[in-house]
Amino acid sequence: MVQIKSSKYLDFLSQFGVGGAHPGGLSLTMEVLKNESIDETSHVLDVGCGTGQTAAYLTSRYDAKVTGIDIHPIMVEKAKKRMKKDQLPVEILQSSIENVPLQDAQFDLVLSESVLSFANASVALKEIYRLLKSGGRFIAIEMTINRPLDKTEETDLQQFYEFQSLLTEKDWIHLFEQTGFQHIHIHPQPSQQQDNAVLEDYHFSESIEPETFEVMEQHFEKVLKYQGILDYRIFTCTKG
Ligand SMILES: C[S@@+](CC[C@H](N)C(=O)[O-])C[C@H]1O[C@@H](n2cnc3c(N)ncnc32)[C@H](O)[C@@H]1O
Known part of the structure; x- marks a missing residue:
C-alpha cells in the first residue's frame, strides 16, 4: 500500500494534469x-513522472x-492513459521514490524533475543510487532555496x-556526495526562459473542485512572494 501525504498543490497539478x-x-x-x-x-x-510527458518523450x-x-x-492514471493513447511501451508504476519495488542496478539513467523536495531527499537519493547500474x-x-529560510x-x-x-545548492551537493555520487555537475540555467507554449500539455480531470482554482492562485502568489529565494538547479552526477 503506497502511503500518500496529501498536498493541495500536488492535487491541483494532478487535477489539471499539468x-x-x-x-x-x-x-x-x-x-x-x-x-x-x-x-x-x-x-x-x-x-x-507526473502525467508522463518526459517519459513519453x-x-x-x-x-x-x-x-x-x-x-x-x-x-499515475493520467500517465498510463497517455502511454495507452500514444501506444508507447512505457511502464508506469504507483510507488514512492522512498521505497521502490524494483531490483537493484537496472537503470542506466534516472531523472527526477521537481520531485525530491516533496520527499525525504536523503532516503530518495539512496533509492536512486541503489536502482542505478554502476x-x-x-x-x-x-x-533550491537561495538562502536559509526563517521559521x-x-x-x-x-x-x-x-x-x-527545502535545500540550498550546497545541501544538495553534500547529499549527493554522502550518497556516493561522483562527477557532480551543475549545468547553467538557460539565460532566457524557453518558449514552452508549443509544448503545453494539460490533461484536465472531468470535474475540478472550485477549491483547486484557489490553490492555483495561491501557488502563483507564493511564486511571486518567494521570487529570488525559491530557485532551481540542474544537477547531473554518476554512480561510482
Ligand atoms: C511538481 S510535480 C513534477 C512532475 C513531473 N516530474 C513533471 O516534471 O511534470 C511533482 C511530482 O512528484 C510526485 N511525487 C511527490 N512525492 C513523491 C514521492 N515520494 N514518490 C514519488 N513521486 C512523488 C508528485 O505526485 C508529482 O507528480
Whole structure:
C-alpha cells in the first residue's frame, strides 16, 4: 500500500494534469538530455513522472526502455492513459521514490524533475543510487532555496506545498556526495526562459473542485512572494 501525504498543490497539478511541471518544462529537459548518451539499449527511470510527458518523450525520441513511477494516483492514471493513447511501451508504476519495488542496478539513467523536495531527499537519493547500474547517470532538475529560510517562511512553504526537503545548492551537493555520487555537475540555467507554449500539455480531470482554482492562485502568489529565494538547479552526477 503506497502511503500518500496529501498536498493541495500536488492535487491541483494532478487535477489539471499539468505536463512538464518543473522549471523550464520539457524544452529544458530536451536540452539537458542532449548531453547524455541515450539509445535503444538504455533503461531509463523517471521518478515522480507526473502525467508522463518526459517519459513519453524519452521513448519516442530515443527509443529507450522507460519506466515511470509516481506516488499520486491521479498522476499515475493520467500517465498510463497517455502511454495507452500514444501506444508507447512505457511502464508506469504507483510507488514512492522512498521505497521502490524494483531490483537493484537496472537503470542506466534516472531523472527526477521537481520531485525530491516533496520527499525525504536523503532516503530518495539512496533509492536512486541503489536502482542505478554502476556508471549510471542521474539528472535532477530540483528546487533550491537561495538562502536559509526563517521559521515563518519555512512553515508557510511547508504547509502549502508539503515540502519535506527545502535545500540550498550546497545541501544538495553534500547529499549527493554522502550518497556516493561522483562527477557532480551543475549545468547553467538557460539565460532566457524557453518558449514552452508549443509544448503545453494539460490533461484536465472531468470535474475540478472550485477549491483547486484557489490553490492555483495561491501557488502563483507564493511564486511571486518567494521570487529570488525559491530557485532551481540542474544537477547531473554518476554512480561510482
Ligand atoms: C511538481 S510535480 C513534477 C512532475 C513531473 N516530474 C513533471 O516534471 O511534470 C511533482 C511530482 O512528484 C510526485 N511525487 C511527490 N512525492 C513523491 C514521492 N515520494 N514518490 C514519488 N513521486 C512523488 C508528485 O505526485 C508529482 O507528480
